[in-house]
Amino acid sequence: MSVAATLSDLEKGLIDQYQRGLPLVSRPYAAMAETLGATEDAVIQALVNLQKNGVLSRLGAVVTPHRAGWSTLAAVSAPKDRVAEVAAVINDFPTVNHNYERDHHYNIWFVVAGSDKASVFETLRAIEGRTGLKVLDLPMEEAFHIDLGFKVTWS
Amino acid sequence: MELTDRDYKLLEALEDGIPFTPEPYVVLGRHAGMGEAEVLATLERLCTGGVINRLGLVVHHRELGYTANGMVVWDIPDAEVARVAERLTDEPVVTLCYRRPRRLPDWPYNLFCMVHGREEADVRASLADMVERLGLNAYPHDILFSSRRFKQCGARYAQRRKVESIA
Structure with a gap:
């Protein structure tokens, strides 16, 4: 069974909606929680889980080729x-x-x-x-x- | 846009990812030597200016069950390459599409795209379907599957500048 089958709806929601457009506000996880109908704590915990089971490489930037090197x-x-x-x-x-x-x-x-x-x-x-x-x-x-x-x- | 030393500092601080704490940009700023407001303004500028292609979850395809990764290469006449590329990028299974130089006689292909799928057979079927629907049969093409991964990590643009790119 692939890891995908074990993911929660919140974890799937994060993958579906936040591979781009991470909110640029002081409390981004609270903003994401509001969109996804969860709490800030639950979003943080979901991200930690996704990283632990190897689905999430990291939350971060993908840089355009030849723009920084x-x-x-x-x-x-x-x-x-x-x-x-x-x-x-x-x-x-x-x-x-x-x-x-x-x-x-x-x-x-x-x-x-x-x-x-x-x-x-x-x-x-x-x-x-x-x-x-x-x-x-x-x-x-x-x-x-x-x-x-x-x-x-x-x- | 030109990148400043402070931009590079922030990109460097980003290489290990955004921390999972309620105010992550404060922590990121501490690593880059700047305050939260400057972090947010810089990220905004790097995103709008196209230096950061996307900011968010970077996932491993393989762990999500997408284990087949096919690099499809095409030999398209130079005058037609943009038109064909536009059509390929409209396809949901195509994740990247780049023009690269031919190296004749060793390498005749000038357009590359990545097609991911759960199995090689899925990727081959997606490709066959695209070729048919988009009328690409006349263009020589090939598909290269990866059979082994020797290395995969974030790019190091310099000793102090490690950011992941999508080359």
Whole structure:
């Protein structure tokens, strides 16, 4: 059973309504409570629960790419028997924040973020140097979708 | 908009999340060295100015039962990419849609979107349905599922500037 099945209506309500637009007032949880028909204490407790069961990464900001630094999506094509080794090398860099294996000829995909372009390039070059693999550098050029959060269908 | 050092201070204080206490912006301000009023005004400005894309719950898809995450890549003629992207972003299952450079001959695709679902089969079905309805069959495309997650954490834009981005 997924965690989703164990969530309370209040917890689901928070996920449905507050992935964006957190109230910018002194008592935001009281404001959210009013909208959701709960108490401030209950909202706080629901957030604590959501974090405890791993659903909530955090309550916070998602920053628009390239507005506070530079980042890129990168990929390498690693021979099958080197995937674990190459992934470990890439994970080693603190500037790498996402790293996934994907079922494709380019099988390792990762995101590099830094304070500026130069620091991101430096990481890509260093990864090429340490793995001997050519890195595909695919920085975002245009965003068509504003991330408004994720619409969950409660089953 | 240009970011000031104080903006970065607040973004840095935000990296670990907004605390679960009745007056969280007071606590956040203490970490950023500013008062509640400045925290609220700065957040307002960063949101309106588009630096903060959204402020709220950041959830893990996987823990909510959405374990399949498909990156769909398209090769769309440059002149048509904006039009196709607009249509893709209208689809509720599409969470991100970015234009990226082609790297010929290694990589022919210039439009990326993410499609989440409970199972790979759901994601494939959503994609097939979109391709059909939006008439996208003529455009070469591929779908890449993640089979293993090696790392996922907030981005560090500098040693003192760690904020999560959506690259």
